[in-house]
Amino acid sequence: MAKPTHRSYSRYAREAAELLGLMIRNARIERGITVADLAERAGISRGLVHRIEKGEMGSSIGAAFEAAAIVGLRLFEADPTTLTRHLSIERSKLALLPQSVRTGTTRVKDDF
Amino acid sequence: MAKPTHRSYSRYAREAAELLGLMIRNARIERGITVADLAERAGISRGLVHRIEKGEMGSSIGAAFEAAAIVGLRLFEADPTTLTRHLSIERSKLALLPQSVRTGTTRVKDDF
DNA sequence: CTAGAATGATCCATAAATAATGCATAGAGT
DNA sequence: ACTCTATGCATTATTTATGGATCATTCTAG
Numbered sequence: 001m002a003k004p005t006h007r008s009y010s011r012y013a014r015e016a017a018e019l020l021g022l023m024i025r026n027a028r029i030e031r032g033i034t035v036a037d038l039a040e041r042a043g044i045s046r047g048l049v050h051r052i053e054k055g056e057m058g059s060s061i062g063a064a065f066e067a068a069a070i071v072g073l074r075l076f077e078a079d080p081t082t083l084t085r086h087l088s089i090e091r092s093k094l095a096l097l098p099q100s101v102r103t104g105t106t107r108v109k110d111d112f
Numbered sequence: 113m114a115k116p117t118h119r120s121y122s123r124y125a126r127e128a129a130e131l132l133g134l135m136i137r138n139a140r141i142e143r144g145i146t147v148a149d150l151a152e153r154a155g156i157s158r159g160l161v162h163r164i165e166k167g168e169m170g171s172s173i174g175a176a177f178e179a180a181a182i183v184g185l186r187l188f189e190a191d192p193t194t195l196t197r198h199l200s201i202e203r204s205k206l207a208l209l210p211q212s213v214r215t216g217t218t219r220v221k222d223d224f
Numbered sequence: 225c226t227a228g229a230a231t232g233a234t235c236c237a238t239a240a241a242t243a244a245t246g247c248a249t250a251g252a253g254t
Numbered sequence: 255a256c257t258c259t260a261t262g263c264a265t266t267a268t269t270t271a272t273g274g275a276t277c278a279t280t281c282t283a284g
Contacts, residue, residue: 007155007174008155009174009177009178010178010181010182012177012181012195013174013177013178013180013181015195015196015199016177016180016181016187016188016195017173017174017177018199019188019195019198019199019202020173020188022199022202022203022205022206023202025206026202026205026206026209028213029206029209029210029213030209032213032214032215033213033215034213034215034259034260034261035213035260035261035262036260036261037215043119043120044242044243045242045243045244046243046244046261047242047243047244047262047263047264048241048242048243050261050262050263051241051242052173056173057172057173057174057175057177058172058173058174058240058241058242059172059173059241059242060169060170060171060172060173060241060242060270060271061129061132061164061168061169061170061171061172061173061176062119062121062125062129062169062170063169063242064173065121065124065125065128065129065169066121066122066125068125068128069122069124069125069128070122075128075188076128076131076132076187076188084127086131087127087130087131087134090131090134090135090138091134093134093138094134094137094138094141097138097141097142098141098281098282099230099231099280099281099282100146100229100230100231100280100281100282101140101141101144101145101146101147101230101231101282102144102229102230102281102282102283103144103145103146103149103229103230146229146230146231147230147231147232148230148231156272156273157272157273157274158231158273158274159232159233159234159272159273159274160271160272160273162231162232162233163271163272166232170270170271170272171271171272172240172241172271172272175272210251210252211250211251211252211260211261212250212251212252212259212260212261213252213259213260213261214251214252214253214258214259214260215259215260
């Protein structure tokens with residue numbers, strides 16, 4: 001990395017991370033899985049599971065989402081099938097949107 | 113770090129990350145925000161925004177969630193108020209659950 | 225078609241995340 | 255109450271993610 005001496009996050013982002021961590025922890029406990037067990041199954045360390053459950057902003061998306069998947073947590077309130085469907089939808093939407101945004105002439109879509 | 117020569121992720125985790133990236137990208141474009149602009153507002157680099165939008169598993173939760181918040185994306189399909197409420201709920205749930213899981217006697221809750 | 229800009233990708237140096245370990249504490253179950 | 259285990263936290267070594275710069279490509283607008 002290079003410069004980030006320490007970052008600042010919006011309240012929304014922080015709460016979202018904390019919520020994700022809490023949901024993972026709750027789901028894990030409900031299923032009777034230990035931290036060590038979850039760590040091993042996710043292929044990460046015990047400490048990282050702990051930090052993810054605490055909602056620390058530094059943990060990687062991959063580790064957090066993998067842990068969530070293992071404890072059966074459905075991100076975005078979607079089951080596996082729905083998730084795949086959502087993916088298609090978003091991919092389609094992307095195809096319809098302009099592929100680059102012009103900021104020069106400042107043509108923001110929602111100003112008129 | 114220590115050992116992870118390269119990790120393997122479940123399909124669900126990968127799709128979730130990809131979906132998050134696509135949603136951020138779509139929301140960004142819909143709002144007419146450039147990658148550079150989003151990067152600056154989130155306090156991260158252009159390259160990182162790009163990697164987040166691609167759904168790369170290595171990016172940090174903090175960077176991704178901050179980007180999502182800036183483009184107005186509501187994680188977990190919850191608006192800010194609902195998010196805070198969800199937090200309370202999860203915190204309450206946690207208080208009711210056992211604080212440590214016993215794996216020794218293998219007393220999994222959902223087997224009977 | 226042209227010009228300008230945004231995007232996508234690569235390279236390098238460095239700060240940061242992670243794994244591993246050990247230890248103290250708290251909790252569960254008997 | 256006691257024991258055994260899970261958890262929380264700190265430390266260190268190593269790996270990796272990130273920022274910054276640069277270049278090629280693709281898109282937009284005229």
